[in-house]
Amino acid sequence: VSGLALAGWIALAFGAGAYSAVGRAGWFSAANLALGMAALAIAAGRAVLRARGTAPPASRGALLRGLAGIALAGALGVGLERVAAASGWYTDWSFEQRTLLAPATLGALAELAPVEATIFRDPFDPRVRSTRLLLARLAKTGDLTWREKVIDEAPEDADRFEIRSSNSVVVEADGRFQVVDRPSEGTIYEALYHLRSRDLGVVYAARGAGEGQLDRTDGAGFSGLGAALETEGYAVREFVAQTGGEVPDDAVGLLIVGPQRMWRPEALAALERYLARGGRVIALLEPGTETGVETVLAEWGLASPNERVVDPASGSLAGEAPGWNPLVYGYADHPLARGLDDSRMTFFPGARPFELRKPRGDDTVAGVAFSSPRSFAVPAGAFSPDDAAEPAPDARVGARSLVVTGRYPREAGGAAVETRIAAFGDAGLASNHFLRSVYNLDLVLNAIHWTLEREPEITIRPKGVVSGRNQLPLPVQDSFTMFQGVGLLLPELLLLGAAWAWARGRGA
Amino acid sequence: VTAFRALFRKELLLLFGAPLAWAALSLVVLVTALIFFDHLRLYNQTIFLYSSTTMGSLDTDTIPDYVNLRDTVFFPVMETLGITLIGLIPLVTMRVFAEERARGTDELLLTTALTPARIVLAKFAAAYVFVALMMAASFVYPAMAIVQGGLGAQHLAAVFVGLTLHAIALASIGLACSAWTGSQLVAAVAGWALGFVIWDFEWVKSFRFVGETGSGLLDALSLHLHYGSFAEGIVDAGHLAYFVALAAITLAVAHFSFTWRRVAG
Numbered sequence: 001v002s003g004l005a006l007a008g009w010i011a012l013a014f015g016a017g018a019y020s021a022v023g024r025a026g027w028f029s030a031a032n033l034a035l036g037m038a039a040l041a042i043a044a045g046r047a048v049l050r051a052r053g054t055a056p057p058a059s060r061g062a063l064l065r066g067l068a069g070i071a072l073a074g075a076l077g078v079g080l081e082r083v084a085a086a087s088g089w090y091t092d093w094s095f096e097q098r099t100l101l102a103p104a105t106l107g108a109l110a111e112l113a114p115v116e117a118t119i120f121r122d123p124f125d126p127r128v129r130s131t132r133l134l135l136a137r138l139a140k141t142g143d144l145t146w147r148e149k150v151i152d153e154a155p156e157d158a159d160r161f162e163i164r165s166s167n168s169v170v171v172e173a174d175g176r177f178q179v180v181d182r183p184s185e186g187t188i189y190e191a192l193y194h195l196r197s198r199d200l201g202v203v204y205a206a207r208g209a210g211e212g213q214l215d216r217t218d219g220a221g222f223s224g225l226g227a228a229l230e231t232e233g234y235a236v237r238e239f240v241a242q243t244g245g246e247v248p249d250d251a252v253g254l255l256i257v258g259p260q261r262m263w264r265p266e267a268l269a270a271l272e273r274y275l276a277r278g279g280r281v282i283a284l285l286e287p288g289t290e291t292g293v294e295t296v297l298a299e300w301g302l303a304s305p306n307e308r309v310v311d312p313a314s315g316s317l318a319g320e321a322p323g324w325n326p327l328v329y330g331y332a333d334h335p336l337a338r339g340l341d342d343s344r345m346t347f348f349p350g351a352r353p354f355e356l357r358k359p360r361g362d363d364t365v366a367g368v369a370f371s372s373p374r375s376f377a378v379p380a381g382a383f384s385p386d387d388a389a390e391p392a393p394d395a396r397v398g399a400r401s402l403v404v405t406g407r408y409p410r411e412a413g414g415a416a417v418e419t420r421i422a423a424f425g426d427a428g429l430a431s432n433h434f435l436r437s438v439y440n441l442d443l444v445l446n447a448i449h450w451t452l453e454r455e456p457e458i459t460i461r462p463k464g465v466v467s468g469r470n471q472l473p474l475p476v477q478d479s480f481t482m483f484q485g486v487g488l489l490l491p492e493l494l495l496l497g498a499a500w501a502w503a504r505g506r507g508a
Numbered sequence: 509v510t511a512f513r514a515l516f517r518k519e520l521l522l523l524f525g526a527p528l529a530w531a532a533l534s535l536v537v538l539v540t541a542l543i544f545f546d547h548l549r550l551y552n553q554t555i556f557l558y559s560s561t562t563m564g565s566l567d568t569d570t571i572p573d574y575v576n577l578r579d580t581v582f583f584p585v586m587e588t589l590g591i592t593l594i595g596l597i598p599l600v601t602m603r604v605f606a607e608e609r610a611r612g613t614d615e616l617l618l619t620t621a622l623t624p625a626r627i628v629l630a631k632f633a634a635a636y637v638f639v640a641l642m643m644a645a646s647f648v649y650p651a652m653a654i655v656q657g658g659l660g661a662q663h664l665a666a667v668f669v670g671l672t673l674h675a676i677a678l679a680s681i682g683l684a685c686s687a688w689t690g691s692q693l694v695a696a697v698a699g700w701a702l703g704f705v706i707w708d709f710e711w712v713k714s715f716r717f718v719g720e721t722g723s724g725l726l727d728a729l730s731l732h733l734h735y736g737s738f739a740e741g742i743v744d745a746g747h748l749a750y751f752v753a754l755a756a757i758t759l760a761v762a763h764f765s766f767t768w769r770r771v772a773g
Contacts, residue, residue, distance in 0.1 A: 009701075016711075016712070020711045020712070051768075051771055059770065059771040060771070062767050062770070063767060063768070063771045065767075066763070066767035066768065069760050069763065070757070070760040070761055070764055072760075073756045073757050073759065073760035074760075076753075077752070077753025077754070077756045077757050078753060080752060081728070081746060081749040081750045081753045083749070084745040084746045084748065084749035085744075085745070085746030085749070086746075087745055088745075089744070089745040090742055090743060090744040090745060091742075091743045092741060092742055093663055093665060093666040093741045093742070093743060094578065094662075094663050094666070099742060123710055123713075124708075124710055126583065126587055126736070127579075129733070129736045129737070129740070130578075130579075130583075133737070133740055133742065488538075488541075490534075490537050490541075490645060491534045491535075491537045491538035491541070492534075494530055494533050494534030494537060494645070495530070497530045497533075497534075498527045498528075498530030498531045498533075498534060499527070501524070501525050501526060501527045501529075501530050502527035504525065505526075505527065
């Protein structure tokens, strides 16, 4: 019986293997599968007959009970697995909490629903597992359905969507589609945003006085901010402010990113006129530079002395003295800061403080993001970043506003308008180098949405998979040292244990 | 309870007294360390390449997001270890029942106060403890490296839970095989064969007669899919229940082997 069963299993294995390799039932696989199944059936039959022949009738009940036990264990096991799977309970221990979907992703999905996603994959591609996991989490919202297709089995679809590699996802909604080559929550979110194809208007970025460039792609550039604005639905255009021309009428807002030189008087006057007629300005200023924009903002109640905030609670970065680069975890109860709390920090690589004063009684000015209560301000340029700055004896130690906002009801051309300003004490936090650090992108984009009166767009966006810290866990040399030093010790001790067990066995 | 405890202790002593089990233990530890450190080395070299002066990606924060601990270290380590364990665990479990059967000492066991169910439970429990220790020892180095890097301790814990459950599932299969034969070699080979078959049914899904429902069913049975979720850092009730179910079924199969022998000889 055992020999026949073994032969049956071998034939089945070869039959199935041939079928799998060729992709169809040829004579070899069919014969092997048939013979294998026949051998197993005969072996099982003979075993049963043997049991009936040798066992007394009373024992047959025990046999049946044993088989029933296996069936019961199987049924209970499958039932337990199904119930547990249906419960959907899970806990996310991944270091980037990747299954906790960002409100922005859920919002975009709900807006586009129903959404269909298809994973195009090669067989045995292990990367598909995390993509499945991600789509399954998205599907639980009820706004997305998903399926899988093997590329070789759906060549027409693969051609239609121009699938270039396995583990690509096609996201479809409202008859349009986007292909995501490297699926992650962030890339799927971007695809959803592109499918929305919204037009939130034109944002002009001021140029001409050394402002940050939204098309510059290195670390000091701001192309990431430009791309993020386009993803959110804004068109971004340049505006050469230093010609003194008026801000174009189609502007929904003016972005001033880190000017390095003094603005010409006519440019400042144009800025004043734009604000007076209900303009929307988002200004990111740099500590240590005086550009004239500060003066305009001060007239609107958002004064920013030429100082630098030192926040000892933030520690040091890249060898600089502690506190030069404030890490912010204090936010006001303000629409702009919705979703941000003391566990969602923003990072300012150098910042200047703001002081607030309402120009008129019905105006509203507010601080939004603050340094820690241990912070103080020093005159810009008074200290080198290499030296630890100390507060002057009469200096005020306390939280400083690093991001401020203002709302100003005015009248222009006989109509009621509302001017809005959001000002940052730093531009570096929006640079390519730091935009994706912690929650900087959310703070900057939400400030822009608030200023442009797009409050519903304020949200927390999916984070990238990695940060610099996650990407450098252990120096290479340490890996070697650890492996060659300690890594081989435990196996050696265990092998010595094996030798001991062997010697002990021989002795016995 | 005393007899059960005595048998459990005897099984543990036998496992720790067997040179082959020690050898398998040291092999698992060595292989884990090799695989982990090799992936960590490759990962660090990739980071080094990107952060070199020429590419300057570390400064500009433009290292591709697929170069990260999960995709470059945890994930491939789990894949390789998962398959490696299929080969190593049956070496530990092959003798648990088969040796007693070959020597005829299982008949003696049945004359004690222990029921077949308790005998099976004691042997499974002892093997589980040994396998869990094996996994704990093999995780010393990855844990050290990750803790030293100040990262992903929770993720590492999920990987450890997954690997331990995977090893216990393979031990369950190996024990069930061992219970049905008097030959340790047959027990080991059967353990390997079943382990590899149940690992991933992707190859069966290529058959034309397997429809969408069949594919879903095969996915639900596949060890690889349940085990792989832990590499992602996800501890899911469905996957935990799968491993419990597998242990329950193999326990029942091993238990039935006693009944079968008594009835059919």
